[in-house]
Every structure is written in C-alpha cells, then in structure tokens.
Amino acid sequence: MIITAWNIRGLNDPLKQQEAQHFLLVNKVDCGALIETHVKHKAIKDVSTNFSGYNLVHNNDSHYNGWIWIFWKPNILSLTVLHKYAQHMHCLLLYTASQKFIEVTFVYAFNARLDRRELWKQLNNISSQERLGSSDVQLADSNEFKNCLDACSLVDHPSTRCHFTWNYKLLEWAKLDRVLASPQWLTNIHSTIAYLNAVVSDHSPCLGNIVDMPTSRKSSFKYLNCWALSPQFQDNVKEGWSNHYYGNHIATLFPKLKKLRGSLRRIHTSIFTNLSARVAEGKQALQQCQDQLNCSPIDLTLIAMEKTLLKDYLMVKRAEMQVLYQRAKVQNLQLNDVSTRFFYSRLADRRARNSIGIIQDENGKLCTGFKEVSQGFISYYKTLFGTSSLVLPLLTSVFLQDAIPSDCYNPLVQHVRVHEIIDALKSIDRHKSPGIDGYSSGFFLDAWHLVGLDFKTAVF
Structure with missing residues (x-):
C-alpha cells in the first residue's frame, strides 16, 4: 500500500493539477493527501475531476481555504474520517486485501504559534487513549510542539532521498515536512518513507510504502x-x-x-x-x-x-x-x-x-518491498562483481624478506597466557552482538567454571 503527502502550495493552477495527477499515477499511490490546496468550495468539483479513479474527502467545511484534500482508491482501500478540523484530518484505513486497519493523520499546521496550540490539543486527544512511553525527540523548535510529541509518543519516521523538504527560492533550506510515527507503528508495521524532488512546489512530496512482512521463519539463535x-x-x-x-x-x-x-x-x-x-x-x-x-x-x-x-x-x-x-x-x-x-x-x-525498505536502482526506478529491494541489491552487485572471475597466479616477488625486526617478532609468537584470555573475554561488552554461532561473551562469562577449560584449550 502506497501512501503519500505533498504540500502542493496551491492546486488551482492547471499545471499543478496535471503534475499532481502524474505524481499519483507514476508512483501508484493508493492513498494520499495534498496539503495547502487553496481551492475554494465552488471550485472543488472542477478540480477533482482531474483525479479520476480516486475518491476525495476534504476539510473545506472546516476552513474556507481547504487546506487538506485526501485521495484514495476505493477498490484498494476503505477510508473513514474520524476527525476533521482546520489543521488536521484523522482517518481510519481498511486495506481490502488483508483486512487490516491503520490510523493515519494528515496535518497542516498554521504559521501562527497561537493558532497551532489548538492543533497540539487535538493531536493529544487522539493519542490519549493509547500511550506507549516517552520518545527521544530532537526536532521541536518550540516547547509546545515538543510537549505535544512527548504526550503523543511520536518520533520522526526514518526516511530516504531528500533531507531538506522545503526551500525558499533555493536560498534557504529546511526540513519542515515530516512523517511522525508511534513506537507501536515502527514495531508492528513495515513502512518506508521517501521525500522526492519538489518539482513545481517548494515542498517535497512524501511517498510512503506499507508492505506486508515476509513469511515468518525460524529465528536464528542468539544468547540472551x-x-x-x-x-x-x-x-x-x-x-x-x-x-x-x-x-x-x-x-x-x-x-x-x-x-x-x-x-x-x-x-x-x-x-x-x-x-x-x-x-x-x-x-x-x-x-x-x-x-x-x-x-x-x-x-x-x-x-x-x-x-x-x-x-x-x-x-x-x-x-x-x-x-x-x-x-x-x-x-x-x-x-x-x-x-x-x-x-x-x-x-x-x-x-x-x-530496515531498508526502498532503494533507487541504476535506472532511477524506486524499488519498494522485500522482493524488489533484494533483487535490486542482487542485480547491482552482480553487475559490480560479475558472476565469475579468473584467479591470477600469486606473485612471490611482492613479499619482502625480514620485514619485521626480530625484537618485534618474538613477542608476537609467544604462547598465550590464561589471564590474557580471560582479560580479553571480559573486555568484550556482554551486550555486543553475538558471533555467527549465536553466543556472546556473556555466555562464557556466566558459565566459565563449566566451559572455561574447553574454551582456553581451544584458544591454545
């Protein structure tokens, strides 16, 4: 399921309507929002006819400028608007193929700081029913925004492509557009976010992909x-x-x-x-x-x-x-x-x-999902390394004789002492990732009186 959001900065221009329609078509978007459309109520019907194949819901009745327009394919999704306000629309999406529900909130925050206070309260009300803990947020320019994110347990969703999502005449750059997610979303839903080039707007469109997890397999052994x-x-x-x-x-x-x-x-x-x-x-x-x-x-x-x-x-x-x-x-x-x-x-x-959920191949095509991403990596490295190679004969002339002085050579070939083995094992953090066999240093330290002799003998 492909979800997008794009601050189009005005949708009355036929050129922007054509560009937005092309963007939805090329990226096979199933559901998305166009932000800051500035389409008046009387022009909604004329503009919406350019987006055939999609159903439309908007918040023009909440604000005269119609800040948020939401599109979705009715044959793919069923969308229900749970909350509609001037600065956000909160929706329930039912993915028809898997019969899974997700909740998505599309937001356009007003420029005035006092006007945004109502938005923070409304978002806090949405998340107040389910809190999963505090979040490590480093994106707030104001205490009110930070407090809202903390209360809602939201963090910045990892993304690819463009880092700066807004520019002012190519002189000023900033990351204004963001996708925020809860820890529960990041744990249970495999999704990827990419910010693409702005094209006709000064804001980058956001392209999100929600994919089904691969078939579960037996997890590898890791010592806890x-x-x-x-x-x-x-x-x-x-x-x-x-x-x-x-x-x-x-x-x-x-x-x-x-x-x-x-x-x-x-x-x-x-x-x-x-x-x-x-x-x-x-x-x-x-x-x-x-x-x-x-x-x-x-x-x-x-x-x-x-x-x-x-x-x-x-x-x-x-x-x-x-x-x-x-x-x-x-x-x-x-x-x-x-x-x-x-x-x-x-x-x-x-x-x-x-997690790597989206890459761009050598032809500029965006690959999403486990199959496409894995095939993209395989194709790239096959091209880079090839499938077979010739083994060149060893050139003995490159080896230097007596390259290491004898006073440095002797300490290197000395026998390993028992205390050196134990000290080296204790110096490895027991929380480090285990080796290929699944055992970390923590296991050998926890059971040293039972396994220590075999471990030392193997090292010797």
Missing part, C-alpha cells in the same frame, strides 16, 4: 544474558557440556555449543517469553499477597509465599530490562536509568532505522 538468571541454567549447561566429541580442541567445542542451543531455547520458552505480561502478573500477585500479609502479619504460609513471589518478580523484572537493554543497544545508560517504555521506544526506532 537473562537466561543466566534461571535456576536451571547451570544444570542445563553442565548436562550439555558432558557430551564427548572427537577431534581437535576447536572441533570438539563447537558441537557442544550447538547441542546446548536446544536446552537454552527451552529455558527461554518456559520462563522468558512474554516478559512484559509476566512482570505485570508477578507484580499483581505480589501485591495481593502483601495485602493479605498486612491483615495477617504472622501467617507463616503468607510470609513464605511473599518471599517466593518477590524472588520470582525480581527475576522476571531484571530479565525484561536485560533483554530490552541488550536488543535496544542504548549506549551510556544503566538498567535503572530509564523506564521500560523508553527501551521499547528505542528498540522500535532502531529496528526501523536498520
């Missing part, structure tokens, strides 16, 4: 530091490490690590899935037990139950924070510095920024 909090962790590692394999030291280490994956996955399934729900349930059970204990402070059964519930709650709470910290990769923060909602927000933002 929270698994070491499980009481069964050490026993599972000990049992998995008791298997014997033949070969050199490195050849015997990797089969043990591979065999252990199944046990660690079972620990994750039994204890560490749906951590947020487990934290909420654990906290509720603990509070209920403490309420009962307040009424019967000498009940030994309740005292024992409270200790068990507290221990379980603290374990899943620490596990939740460790998982979010490890996946979000937030730098220079400790686990108790910020709330869980902050990590969810950063994780969603990081996933969106690491």
